[in-house]
Amino acid sequence: MLANALSLAALAGAAMASPCKPSPTTSAPSYSTVPSPSSTAIAPGEPFGLMALRSASPIHFAQFGAALSSVFLNLPSQNATCDDGENPTTADYATFTLSEEGELYLYRQSATPQQLFVDRSGMGQGKLGYTTGAQPGPRNGERTAFSLDDYNDLSFNGAGFLACPNSIDGAWSVWVDAGVSSPGGNSDCLGLSARAVKIAGAANSCVYTQ
Known part of the structure; x- marks a missing residue:
């Protein structure tokens, strides 16, 4: 599980979120073995996980996953294919990297990159997805406005x-x-902060389904 692989120091930092953002009011889950990093800052190209912060909601501390060219919270199985021989069903969260140019990728040590995009048009309504290799979006x-504060x-061109x-x-x-409060015809949507958290140990290097 992601909770056992992420930095406790970074998770604790969730409680320091600014007042205008969702911040945790519940206690953080307990951890057994979590190495402490020398710094919580995430460098360009460094792999990280993402978790949702939305107090008193079903998605508080939820893991970000990737499948079928889209991004999800609490996805039971991504069916990703990972380099380390791990059973794909156990890679139950996505790993990301952010470039200096503001491009967000799904972490992969080699081969074809998978890059995130956002469609904020009237049709897209904020669609967040990813493409593989030369696949057109x-x-x-849009691809180059992701940043970490x-x-x-994480935000996209200042948006949550x-x-x-x-x-x-x-x-x-x-x-x-x-x-758009109900994008894609959905309902009961919740705003959230997407907290990037360092990976403790080896990061999952995977290809995610299209």
């Missing part, structure tokens, strides 16, 4: 994220907040 897809909260329930396998679909 949507006509209005001082709390390691939404999660909407009742997606595949009971997961929540993740969208960029494009000013």
